[in-house]
Amino acid sequence: MSRPGYVLEVDRSTPPVLFHHGEGFSLERLPVGSRVVYPPEPVKALPDPDAAIRRALLEPLGMDPLPAYLRPGMRLTIAFDDISLPLPPMKSPDNRQRVIEAVLDLAAAAGVDDVELIAATALHRRMTDAELKHAVGQRVFDAFAPHGLLYNHDAEDPDGMALIGHTEEGERVEINRRAATSDLLVYVNINLVAMDGGHKSVATGLAGYPSLKHHHNVRTMQHSRSFMDQHKSALHSSNWRMGRLLAREGPPIFQIETTLNNDTFPKPFDFLQRREWEWSARDRAAYLAAAAGLERIPRKAARQIFQRILSPHAMASVQAGEVEAVHAVTTENVYRSQLVPVEGQTDVLTMGLPYICPYNVNSIMNPILVMCLGLGYFFNLYRGKPLVRRGGVVILHHPTPWEFHPVHHPSYLDFFEQVLTETTDPTEIEAKFEESFATDPWYIHLYRKSYAYHGVHPFYMWYWGAHALDHLGGVIVVGGDPKAVRRMGFKPASTLRDALEMAEDVVGRDPSITHMHAPPLLMADVT
Amino acid sequence: MKALRFSRSLPRFAAARVAGAVQPGGGARVGPLALVEAAEPVEPGPAWQRVRPILAGICGSDLATVAGKSSRYFEPIVSFPFVPGHEIVGTTEDGARVVVEPVLGCAARDITPPCPACAGGSTGRCEHLAVGHLKPGLQTGYCADTGGGWSTAMVAHASQLHAVPEALSDEAAVMVEPAACAVHAALRARVPGGGLVAVLGAGTLGLCTVAALRRFTLPGTVIAGAKHVDQQRAARRLGADVAVEPGEVRRAVRRAARCLTVGERLSGGADVVLDCVGNAASIHEALAITKPGGRVVLVGMPGPERLDLAPLWQREIDLVGAYAYGTEELPDGRRLRTFDLAFELAAAADLGGLVSARYPLERYREAIEHAAAAGSRGAVKIVFEPSAQKEKRR
Numbered sequence: 069m070s071r072p073g074y075v076l077e078v079d080r081s082t083p084p085v086l087f088h089h090g091e092g093f094s095l096e097r098l099p100v101g102s103r104v105v106y107p108p109e110p111v112k113a114l115p116d117p118d119a120a121i122r123r124a125l126l127e128p129l130g131m132d133p134l135p136a137y138l139r140p141g142m143r144l145t146i147a148f149d150d151i152s153l154p155l156p157p158m159k160s161p162d163n164r165q166r167v168i169e170a171v172l173d174l175a176a177a178a179g180v181d182d183v184e185l186i187a188a189t190a191l192h193r194r195m196t197d198a199e200l201k202h203a204v205g206q207r208v209f210d211a212f213a214p215h216g217l218l219y220n221h222d223a224e225d226p227d228g229m230a231l232i233g234h235t236e237e238g239e240r241v242e243i244n245r246r247a248a249t250s251d252l253l254v255y256v257n258i259n260l261v262a263m264d265g266g267h268k269s270v271a272t273g274l275a276g277y278p279s280l281k282h283h284h285n286v287r288t289m290q291h292s293r294s295f296m297d298q299h300k301s302a303l304h305s306s307n308w309r310m311g312r313l314l315a316r317e318g319p320p321i322f323q324i325e326t327t328l329n330n331d332t333f334p335k336p337f338d339f340l341q342r343r344e345w346e347w348s349a350r351d352r353a354a355y356l357a358a359a360a361g362l363e364r365i366p367r368k369a370a371r372q373i374f375q376r377i378l379s380p381h382a383m384a385s386v387q388a389g390e391v392e393a394v395h396a397v398t399t400e401n402v403y404r405s406q407l408v409p410v411e412g413q414t415d416v417l418t419m420g421l422p423y424i425c426p427y428n429v430n431s432i433m434n435p436i437l438v439m440c441l442g443l444g445y446f447f448n449l450y451r452g453k454p455l456v457r458r459g460g461v462v463i464l465h466h467p468t469p470w471e472f473h474p475v476h477h478p479s480y481l482d483f484f485e486q487v488l489t490e491t492t493d494p495t496e497i498e499a500k501f502e503e504s505f506a507t508d509p510w511y512i513h514l515y516r517k518s519y520a521y522h523g524v525h526p527f528y529m530w531y532w533g534a535h536a537l538d539h540l541g542g543v544i545v546v547g548g549d550p551k552a553v554r555r556m557g558f559k560p561a562s563t564l565r566d567a568l569e570m571a572e573d574v575v576g577r578d579p580s581i582t583h584m585h586a587p588p589l590l591m592a593d594v595t
Numbered sequence: 596m597k598a599l600r601f602s603r604s605l606p607r608f609a610a611a612r613v614a615g616a617v618q619p620g621g622g623a624r625v626g627p628l629a630l631v632e633a634a635e636p637v638e639p640g641p642a643w644q645r646v647r648p649i650l651a652g653i654c655g656s657d658l659a660t661v662a663g664k665s666s667r668y669f670e671p672i673v674s675f676p677f678v679p680g681h682e683i684v685g686t687t688e689d690g691a692r693v694v695v696e697p698v699l700g701c702a703a704r705d706i707t708p709p710c711p712a713c714a715g716g717s718t719g720r721c722e723h724l725a726v727g728h729l730k731p732g733l734q735t736g737y738c739a740d741t742g743g744g745w746s747t748a749m750v751a752h753a754s755q756l757h758a759v760p761e762a763l764s765d766e767a768a769v770m771v772e773p774a775a776c777a778v779h780a781a782l783r784a785r786v787p788g789g790g791l792v793a794v795l796g797a798g799t800l801g802l803c804t805v806a807a808l809r810r811f812t813l814p815g816t817v818i819a820g821a822k823h824v825d826q827q828r829a830a831r832r833l834g835a836d837v838a839v840e841p842g843e844v845r846r847a848v849r850r851a852a853r854c855l856t857v858g859e860r861l862s863g864g865a866d867v868v869l870d871c872v873g874n875a876a877s878i879h880e881a882l883a884i885t886k887p888g889g890r891v892v893l894v895g896m897p898g899p900e901r902l903d904l905a906p907l908w909q910r911e912i913d914l915v916g917a918y919a920y921g922t923e924e925l926p927d928g929r930r931l932r933t934f935d936l937a938f939e940l941a942a943a944a945d946l947g948g949l950v951s952a953r954y955p956l957e958r959y960r961e962a963i964e965h966a967a968a969a970g971s972r973g974a975v976k977i978v979f980e981p982s983a984q985k986e987k988r989r
Contacts, residue, residue, distance in 0.1 A: 509854075
């Protein structure tokens with residue numbers, strides 16, 4: 069059995085603690101008495117993932133075995149999670165490849181010949197051919213892509229969406245027409261965090277703006293405590309209402325969910341997932357070599373190095389069948405892999421943010437994504453109550469460059485330049501600017517024909533942090549571009565020591581300090 | 596009297612160009628501008644009056660002159676040595692406060708009959724700037740006979756003088772001349788009702804243009820390109836809906852026009868762009884963001900520039916100049932003197948608040964350096980205060 073997560077109390081003998089810092093990292097000495105929350109070590113991987121997948125397909129939860137739904141002449145659609153999962157991208161074979169190949173084998177055996185594969189991108193950017201090939205494997209790609217049978221979802225295709233109906237709360241449920249008109253929709257998921265999967269897979273992944281705006285909004289985010297905790301997540305509730313409508317009125321859905329262990333970084337970066345006092349001489353040498361090397365090369369070169377990382381993630385579980393039955397098991401498996409009990413909240417929470425988040429794979433982590441990763445994802449990685457107390461301070465450690473990928477994030481740049489200069493208040497931003505960005509024909513064109521995130525996407529990133537913005541007394545960014553940091557309404561600091569002093573202005577002297585030692589990912593179970 | 600005098604000296608012109616390139620306003624230290632003790636100018640005729648400047652602004656064209664960057668186009672219509680300063684509020688011998696309308700047109704030159712432009716009220720387009728009983732000079736501040744605002748005394752023709760209402764402060768009054776330029780530019784823009792307008796540059800002229808657009812035309816959205824945060828704030832205060840850094844203007848216009856980007860230009864764009872900078876880069880930008888059939892107004896004074904005019908040709912964009920003032924026709928059909936409208940604007944938009952610093956003539960080098968770097972130093976309009984000079988002398 070792997071070792072569970074751990075909360076270390078810093079004393080005089082504690083070595084410096086690793087902080088991720090974008091395309092780099094640093095070792096920081098935390099004040100005596102600080103806490104460091106370490107993630108659990110990687111759970112045991114499935115010894116034979118292909119056999120486990122076959123078993124899941126043939127012995128599903130809450131549904132008949134998959135072959136019972138397969139027959140000649142039927143329309144079969146396989147939708148799968150997009151480039152935002154997993155992080156970092158995993159080494160081949162990707163979970164999606166393994167699962168899709170198994171499903172296709174069964175479909176072929178049943179004589180199904182009308183099969184299409186759709187990357188469930190929602191309003192994310194389209195995946196490139198290389199990215200699709202990596203996700204589904206060379207064999208599947210070659211068999212389907214040249215014939216136009218493997219493609220990205222297009223939420224702005226006027227003929228490509230189908231209305232399923234409205235929930236009891238009036239939420240419009242509209243999904244990809246091919247999926248909606250299929251005799252069977254198989255969804256292939258990789259569940260990295262507790263928010264992923266379940267009804268969210270189809271209700272969000274194959275939807276468009278008219279549906280997403282019902283839950284991707286400020287109110288939902290501020291009423292999710294947290295959106296990683298299904299029982300307290302308004303985001304989850306909305307997706308579940310939509311999913312249940314889909315179950316009644318939509319196509320039959322056969323959900324296949326996989327989880328990963330926490331084995332995140334390959335050599336020579338595997339020291340990043342070890343506890344510092346257990347570093348070997350080789351780990352220390354690797355750290356020193358990497359830190360020194362990264363300091364000497366341009367950021368662009370460092371970015372290329374990091375974006376080439378393929379994670380050694382291994383499949384830890386696979387379950388298939390009815391959406392809710394499947395997701396209940398998946399969620400338990402995610403918790404098993406990430407949950408760390410933590411007693412009590414903290415005044416100051418520190419986070420070292422890595423180079424990657426769900427929306428900058430093969431891209432640039434722009435300032436809005438820094439905010440989203442820190443105040444959206446990491447802040448919300450809690451169950452019970454936030455790791456930091458109301459009115460507390462979050463200290464983010466990231467270079468936060470004023471840099472935007474011109475192809476992937478055109479609306480982000482406009483958001484940063486034109487919206488945040490006027491206000492950083494999510495509610496005001498939503499009321500005043502969202503609609504115009506969401507319906508801007510240029511962003512729609514770039515989303516459909518280029519590789520751009522949808523015009524409304526930066527708004528969702530900002531809303532993702534709405535709960536944190538409402539909860540916190542201040543946000544400080546260590547080592548960030550001061551101008552970019554201030555543009556977002558945060559305070560820049562040169563060093564962690566400076567940041568801690570600045571935090572005392574907000575939370576008082578001698579604050580309690582907790583460092584979230586992630587990634588690898590962890591979820592704090594705060595009591 | 597004390598005056599800052601600009602003399603013809605080719606070596607000093609060259610030195611000013613070099614110094615100005617090294618440091619903004621550096622031309623004042625080595626160029627042809629000097630503080631002198633000189634005889635007061637003589638009234639050229641009975642309709643002339645002596646004016647003692649209270650405040651006199653430093654304008655972008657003054658800075659170009661001091662830095663030796665002005666176009667040689669102006670050579671035949673200036674006369675040396677001259678005392679710069681054409682943004683002037685002063686007092687006449689009888690103690691009345693006046694603003695000087697500096698154009699030296701047919702009336703000031705005692706030319707009858709006046710040229711068609713002056714006869715029609717468009718004094719800025721006067722055809723007689725180099726003839727008549729005055730030496731050449733397109734404006735007070737560029738004519739050897741009249742003196743200029745950067746001195747303790749000058750002369751002005753009765754047709755140039757506008758009484759200052761008692762309620763208007765000296766600061767607001769000294770802004771009337773640049774405001775008049777802005778009013779003229781705003782009306783030259785022929786903004787369609789509800790149209791999208793972009794203003795490039797947010798120095799004095801750019802900010803006044805934003806204010807004038809809001810007061811005298813009916814634009815839908817006004818986007819201001821402003822380099823500095825204080826300028827962006829001022830632009831918003833004066834009526835810009837969006838104020839962004841220059842590099843962000845194209846994206847802001849695209850968003851407002853909801854058009855596409857095609858290469859380096861927009862598929863559509865603004866109905867009108869007012870270029871208050873006046874260099875090749877700003878004109879290039881203006882052409883890239885103006886919609887086909889739209890209008891670009893050159894408000895800032897340009898010099899010799901190298902430009903690709905293919906977009907102007909292919910998109911059938913009207914490129915027009917906006918210099919000085921005269922008589923304006925408002926959208927409602929009324930015809931009024933530009934200066935009358937400028938007085939109204941200066942009061943209504945509190946343009947006096949744009950005056951950031953006053954300098955005595957002796958500190959002219961500092962003043963010009965301050966003006967040349969005004970934006971980056973959080974300032975807008977820098978003025979001389981010759982009247983304080985006078986007090987000191989007393």
